[in-house]
Amino acid sequence: MRVLLAHNFYRSTAPSGEDTVYREERALLERHGVEVIPYERQSDELDTAGALTLARSALQASWSDSVARELSGLIARTRPDVAHFHNTFPLISPSAYDACVKAGVPVVQTLHNYRLICPGAMLYREGVPCEACVGTSLLPALKHRCYRQSLPATASVVNMLWNNRRRGTYSSLVQRYVALTEFARQRFVAGGLPADRIEVKPNGLTAPPQAGAGEGGHAVFVGRLSAEKGVHTLLEAWKALPEIRLKIAGDGPMRAQLEEQARRDRLNVEFMGRLERSHVAQVVGAASLAVVPSQWFEGFPMVVVEAFACGTPVVASRLGSLAEIVREGITGGLFTAGDPKALAAAVRAKFAAPEALKQMRKNAREEFDARYSAAAGFQALMDIYQRAAAR
Numbered sequence: 001m002r003v004l005l006a007h008n009f010y011r012s013t014a015p016s017g018e019d020t021v022y023r024e025e026r027a028l029l030e031r032h033g034v035e036v037i038p039y040e041r042q043s044d045e046l047d048t049a050g051a052l053t054l055a056r057s058a059l060q061a062s063w064s065d066s067v068a069r070e071l072s073g074l075i076a077r078t079r080p081d082v083a084h085f086h087n088t089f090p091l092i093s094p095s096a097y098d099a100c101v102k103a104g105v106p107v108v109q110t111l112h113n114y115r116l117i118c119p120g121a122m123l124y125r126e127g128v129p130c131e132a133c134v135g136t137s138l139l140p141a142l143k144h145r146c147y148r149q150s151l152p153a154t155a156s157v158v159n160m161l162w163n164n165r166r167r168g169t170y171s172s173l174v175q176r177y178v179a180l181t182e183f184a185r186q187r188f189v190a191g192g193l194p195a196d197r198i199e200v201k202p203n204g205l206t207a208p209p210q211a212g213a214g215e216g217g218h219a220v221f222v223g224r225l226s227a228e229k230g231v232h233t234l235l236e237a238w239k240a241l242p243e244i245r246l247k248i249a250g251d252g253p254m255r256a257q258l259e260e261q262a263r264r265d266r267l268n269v270e271f272m273g274r275l276e277r278s279h280v281a282q283v284v285g286a287a288s289l290a291v292v293p294s295q296w297f298e299g300f301p302m303v304v305v306e307a308f309a310c311g312t313p314v315v316a317s318r319l320g321s322l323a324e325i326v327r328e329g330i331t332g333g334l335f336t337a338g339d340p341k342a343l344a345a346a347v348r349a350k351f352a353a354p355e356a357l358k359q360m361r362k363n364a365r366e367e368f369d370a371r372y373s374a375a376a377g378f379q380a381l382m383d384i385y386q387r388a389a390a391r
Helices: 016-029 043-048 051-060 066-079 095-102 139-144 151-167 180-190 229-240 253-263 277-286 301-307 340-351 353-370 373-390
Strands: 003-009 036-041 082-085 107-111 176-179 198-200 217-224 246-249 269-273 289-292 312-318 332-335
Touching: 003 016, 003 066, 003 217, 016 036, 016 301, 016 373, 036 043, 036 066, 051 151, 066 095, 082 095, 082 373, 095 107, 107 373, 139 151, 176 180, 176 373, 180 198, 217 277, 229 253, 229 340, 246 277, 253 269, 277 301, 289 301, 289 340, 301 312, 301 353, 312 340, 332 340, 340 353, 353 373
Parallel strands: 003 036, 003 082, 082 107, 107 176, 176 198, 217 246, 217 289, 246 269, 289 312, 312 332
Antiparallel strands: none
16 A cells, blocks of 8 residues: 655644654554655744745645645655645645545545644633634634734634635545544534544554553653643642652743742752653653643643553543543543642542552553554554545
């Protein structure tokens, strides 16, 4: 089988879990003998662009004739059996679907975020989940400047969505959508995507680490240090947990603020910065549990998959997909999003029950092997590709 695999990478200064998933699925396909035909763009291309080029790129995010021509040529040369898109924004655009369909190549699109129903892509505004644009007009996004807090930038995304809804792009040119959880699938159905074309396939790992022993006695947070990740709630909770070491692996716009808060409040917190994946696996595997305190509707955070692979239970917000992925008392625990007292209580309860925590470590790794392993992921992809071709 030949698979055209397409992805617009995020800026290297702000790497995304979507980039990781794309690389993982490319490696997964190649490992199983699938011929992968990559089509990749880098958002870093925009960093050196002039004002005119940036303005043109904003318009071409809706529909890029140059990308369509480029893809048409690539398809003619390589003759793929299916095209699988991860991120198309902003440099690939939905015109890529059209090039594939005109060449008789079925299209699969993974829905890593909520951009097709939310210009801000996160269903999140002012610190809480927001679904004002789901199934309605996109005017609330313009009013609140939901993309980059900029009216022109938000207008560019609204233009992309409105034009492609009007064209019927999302309803007619994509044979199969891939949502990461059932929760996300329901949001996309409510937003107008065809329910009978949306599959559910979680993220996974091609080469998982060995399960750790959890001997470090600490908790760990891995991720971007930004408001939607619930990092303020995390540090507030740790005021009540002086006996438990928290290791924070990651970087982001709130790092300096959080480090200052930790110093001021003398919190038992260590900021490790951005680490290599192998080092992250060591820290997570040695942790008693991982904490995911997100305050937005996460897609399927890779940190949860990686924690389960390490045999590390997860304490997560009882919010959106996280409440579907983490099973209370089986693979971790849940708490009310944004509530530091509830988070502290959940963490303390897990540390106070070492035998139960030991069983959760076993459960977490078994959950990974059953649902998120390379074997499970490859079979799921092949089934989706076959159903896309059948349409």
